[in-house]
Amino acid sequence: MLRKISLFISAVLVLNILLTGCYDSMEIDSEVYALVLGIDKGVNNKIILSIQYSTYKSSGGGSSEESGKNGEDSQSSSNKISDTNIQTIEAPSILEGIDMLGMAVSRRISLMHTKMIVFSEEIAKEGVGNYIAPIVRYRETRKTMHVAIVKGKAEEFINENKTNIGDSLAKAIELLTTQSKNTGFFPEARFTSFYRGIMSSYESAVAIHGGINNFDKLPKGNHSSTSPLIVDTGFLPDELPRKGVTKREFVGTAVFRGDKLAGALNSNETRYYLLLLGKYKRGIITIDDREKPGNEIAVDIRLGRHPMIKCRFENGNPVIDVNLKIESEIESINSRINYESIDNLDSLDSQIKDYLQSGLNKLIEKTQKELKADIFGFGHKVAGYFPTIQEWEQYNWPSHYPYAKVNLTVDVSIRRTGLLIYSSPFKAWEDKTEEKEGKK
Amino acid sequence: MSSEGQIGLFEAICISSFIITTKIFYTSTSFIVKEVGTASWYTTLLSCAVSLFFFFLIYLLMKRFEGNNIVEIYELVLGKFLGKLISICFCAYGIFYAGSTLREFVEMIKAFNLPYTPPSVIMALFIGVVCLIVYFGLNGISRISVISFFPVIAGFITILVLTYPEYDADYLKPYLGYGINKTLITGVLRSSAYDEFFILTVIINSIHGLKNFKKAGVISLLIAGISFGISVACYLMVFGYKIGSENLSGMFELARVIYYNRFLQRLESIFLFTWVISSVVSVSISFYLPISIYCKAFRINRHKPLIFPFSFLLFLVAILPDNLTEVLQMNLLVIRQYSMFFIYLVPVAVLIISLITRKRGAALNAQKN
Numbered sequence: 019m020l021r022k023i024s025l026f027i028s029a030v031l032v033l034n035i036l037l038t039g040c041y042d043s044m045e046i047d048s049e050v051y052a053l054v055l056g057i058d059k060g061v062n063n064k065i066i067l068s069i070q071y072s073t074y075k076s077s078g079g080g081s082s083e084e085s086g087k088n089g090e091d092s093q094s095s096s097n098k099i100s101d102t103n104i105q106t107i108e109a110p111s112i113l114e115g116i117d118m119l120g121m122a123v124s125r126r127i128s129l130m131h132t133k134m135i136v137f138s139e140e141i142a143k144e145g146v147g148n149y150i151a152p153i154v155r156y157r158e159t160r161k162t163m164h165v166a167i168v169k170g171k172a173e174e175f176i177n178e179n180k181t182n183i184g185d186s187l188a189k190a191i192e193l194l195t196t197q198s199k200n201t202g203f204f205p206e207a208r209f210t211s212f213y214r215g216i217m218s219s220y221e222s223a224v225a226i227h228g229g230i231n232n233f234d235k236l237p238k239g240n241h242s243s244t245s246p247l248i249v250d251t252g253f254l255p256d257e258l259p260r261k262g263v264t265k266r267e268f269v270g271t272a273v274f275r276g277d278k279l280a281g282a283l284n285s286n287e288t289r290y291y292l293l294l295l296g297k298y299k300r301g302i303i304t305i306d307d308r309e310k311p312g313n314e315i316a317v318d319i320r321l322g323r324h325p326m327i328k329c330r331f332e333n334g335n336p337v338i339d340v341n342l343k344i345e346s347e348i349e350s351i352n353s354r355i356n357y358e359s360i361d362n363l364d365s366l367d368s369q370i371k372d373y374l375q376s377g378l379n380k381l382i383e384k385t386q387k388e389l390k391a392d393i394f395g396f397g398h399k400v401a402g403y404f405p406t407i408q409e410w411e412q413y414n415w416p417s418h419y420p421y422a423k424v425n426l427t428v429d430v431s432i433r434r435t436g437l438l439i440y441s442s443p444f445k446a447w448e449d450k451t452e453e454k455e456g457k458k
Numbered sequence: 459m460s461s462e463g464q465i466g467l468f469e470a471i472c473i474s475s476f477i478i479t480t481k482i483f484y485t486s487t488s489f490i491v492k493e494v495g496t497a498s499w500y501t502t503l504l505s506c507a508v509s510l511f512f513f514f515l516i517y518l519l520m521k522r523f524e525g526n527n528i529v530e531i532y533e534l535v536l537g538k539f540l541g542k543l544i545s546i547c548f549c550a551y552g553i554f555y556a557g558s559t560l561r562e563f564v565e566m567i568k569a570f571n572l573p574y575t576p577p578s579v580i581m582a583l584f585i586g587v588v589c590l591i592v593y594f595g596l597n598g599i600s601r602i603s604v605i606s607f608f609p610v611i612a613g614f615i616t617i618l619v620l621t622y623p624e625y626d627a628d629y630l631k632p633y634l635g636y637g638i639n640k641t642l643i644t645g646v647l648r649s650s651a652y653d654e655f656f657i658l659t660v661i662i663n664s665i666h667g668l669k670n671f672k673k674a675g676v677i678s679l680l681i682a683g684i685s686f687g688i689s690v691a692c693y694l695m696v697f698g699y700k701i702g703s704e705n706l707s708g709m710f711e712l713a714r715v716i717y718y719n720r721f722l723q724r725l726e727s728i729f730l731f732t733w734v735i736s737s738v739v740s741v742s743i744s745f746y747l748p749i750s751i752y753c754k755a756f757r758i759n760r761h762k763p764l765i766f767p768f769s770f771l772l773f774l775v776a777i778l779p780d781n782l783t784e785v786l787q788m789n790l791l792v793i794r795q796y797s798m799f800f801i802y803l804v805p806v807a808v809l810i811i812s813l814i815t816r817k818r819g820a821a822l823n824a825q826k827n
Binding site for chain 1: 569635698714723
């Protein structure tokens with residue numbers, strides 16, 4: 019009995035040592051977790067790699083300056099942004115670059131919590147295929163990370179990647195990317211879908227398009243006597259007329275043909291793209307009131323159901339029929355025209371429909387003629403007409419997409435009218451004042 | 459081996475299902491996508507159908523020799539020497555199977571979770587646990603299988619359900635994959651991936667005879683076929699046929715793409731739980747199989763003294779391949795693509811020989827007389 023008990027205790031002790039994973043154990047504090055990876059084209063070697071990692075201090079975005087004043091990490095190549103450090107190095111590959119940074123950073127750099135990978139446009143135009151290979155294969159990287167293509171250098175973008183809301187930049191990055199669901203002005207491009215897109219024979223890949231806004235697009239000087247209403251204005255990165263705290267911004271969509279950047283969609287085109295894709299969640303659009311031009315109507319639009327996309331062949335050419343059902347809610351009618359009434363509702367439906375249909379058709383034309391990239395994945399529907407993969411690949415959908423006929427129908431239904439059910443005109447008061455002044 | 463004990467129908471189903479389906483969690487999914495592309499989800503169903511066909515042929519053999527296990531049948535039909543020789547071949551294959559499965563598991567866990575732990579350490583620990591389970595015999599294995607069955611199924615379903623937002627059924631097009639011929643050939647060859655139900659022929663006397671044998675075999679094959687079909691379809695709907703053929707573990711990658719929000723992500727820990735449990739159970743069963751065959755072939759009543767020497771053999775087979783590529787392109791190719799020629803055709807040949815020589819089991823003889 020004693021022998022058995024001692025044997026059991028010895029076994030437990032041995033297993034305690036072995037089963038606790040001594041070989042691969044890693045203290046959380048002995049690693050730093052890269053939040054953003056930036057890839058720029060190298061000068062003397064293949065890439066310039068920038069890494070932004072957290073410094074484990076929760077002192078808020080603004081007070082992190084002091085954190086870098088001492089210690090080995092406070093070298094000239096290191097910046098302190100929002101409780102994070104930024105390190106940049108020229109290296110032959112991403113993974114070796116990370117190891118090389120181990121000569122300067124006191125802790126091992128882990129990619130387990132990387133939220134985003136950023137490529138410069140320059141690299142994206144040449145093709146990102148070579149650069150994403152390690153991301154696909156390396157066990158630490160997660161394919162749920164976002165992919166962004168930025169105007170200018172990725173390093174500069176990361177240098178401006180800071181937050182002053184809350185302590186955590188990791189949280190800020192995750193919330194920023196989910197802004198796509200709230201506005202639809204940029205896509206939520208995760209690595210899985212991006213990689214699938216660049217490898218795919220059905221569709222083209224897209225990524226978030228970003229850049230740095232230098233705050234010089236906001237008009238200065240005196241206001242003109244009348245402020246014209248301009249709707250359907252799309253922006254690209256660094257074109258947004260704004261001023262603020264953070265210079266980095268995500269505006270629009272970077273479109274790929276294969277693994278090469280083919281062009282970009284502006285912020286409004288991105289909304290149309292997401293609508294057609296069925297990934298548009300919500301967002302407010304402003305249209306010019308057809309009955310009273312110069313007055314805006316703001317409506318919140320969302321998809322009534324997933325887009326119905328069907329494909330057929332006519333004389334050997336693919337014809338794609340797309341049906342979009344859109345629901346909307348009135349948010350404001352500045353003209354005070356009573357569109358809420360049953361008689362006028364159709365008129366507003368028609369205005370929204372025309373607005374969307376025109377934008378959607380222009381976008382489809384742009385992807386066919388200019389970008390030559392099927393970002394909508396129409397190829398999926400066309401592939402159903404080919405029995406085998408060989409025949410499908412031989413058909414070469416990307417070469418046929420520019421010549422495909424796309425018929426688009428949009429149905430718009432206004433479901434709700436906000437918190438008001440009737441718009442009273444301002445006109446009564448103005449008219450009476452004018453009458454009295456006339457009598458005098 | 460009368461000391462093997464008795465187990466119920468459900469336990470037999472769990473044992474057979476575990477050993478067949480565990481490969482879902484390994485490289486099997488990616489491999490079949492690479493072979494037949496978008497047709498892989500129904501190719502595996504075709505493989506299941508082929509396996510059911512061979513199962514019924516083997517059932518006819520078992521029926522003809524009711525009351526005998528497969529080792530005894532070989533001896534009855536082919537004579538003692540040849541029968542034993544074939545049993546030893548099956549025993550060797552069992553060791554090869556268990557060792558290769560263990561090595562595949564080790565390679566994958568090294569790739570995903572324990573990159574710096576020496577493989578021999580993982581193997582030694584794993585074999586230690588397997589030996590402990592096998593020590594308690596068929597009863598121990600069956601209980602472990604039953605206890606683990608529902609958590610593993612729950613983990614498996616959880617992953618497939620949570621991946622739902624990523625699914626796009628259009629990735630299943632073109633529907634015929636790389637062509638009907640390729641699908642048919644691969645479908646028939648890949649029936650090897652279902653041949654583990656063979657264990658039921660060895661332990662038939664412990665599962666209350668022929669009726670339970672038939673039920674357990676059919677049900678476990680159907681469970682495996684449906685699980686394979688659904689998981690491969692889900693995998694294809696997320697990754698498509700191109701990158702779907704690249705991944706080391708299809709199911710692990712599926713678990714890794716789950717992302718709902720900041721709070722609901724990184725759910726591969728559920729997968730790990732499912733994966734490790736099913737691997738331990740599966741290797742235990744496949745390790746028990748050669749020991750059981752050996753005991754039956756040489757009329758050894760107690761299997762326990764054999765555990766230690768067989769564990770060395772298991773370790774040797776597992777450590778033998780130089781690298782993952784060798785495991786995948788040699789060991790697992792033999793097991794999952796060509797083992798049918800051995801596992802299915804030998805019993806079928808024995809059935810044909812028994813029909814020609816008009817040999818039958820004692821029960822049928824008694825009935826006839």
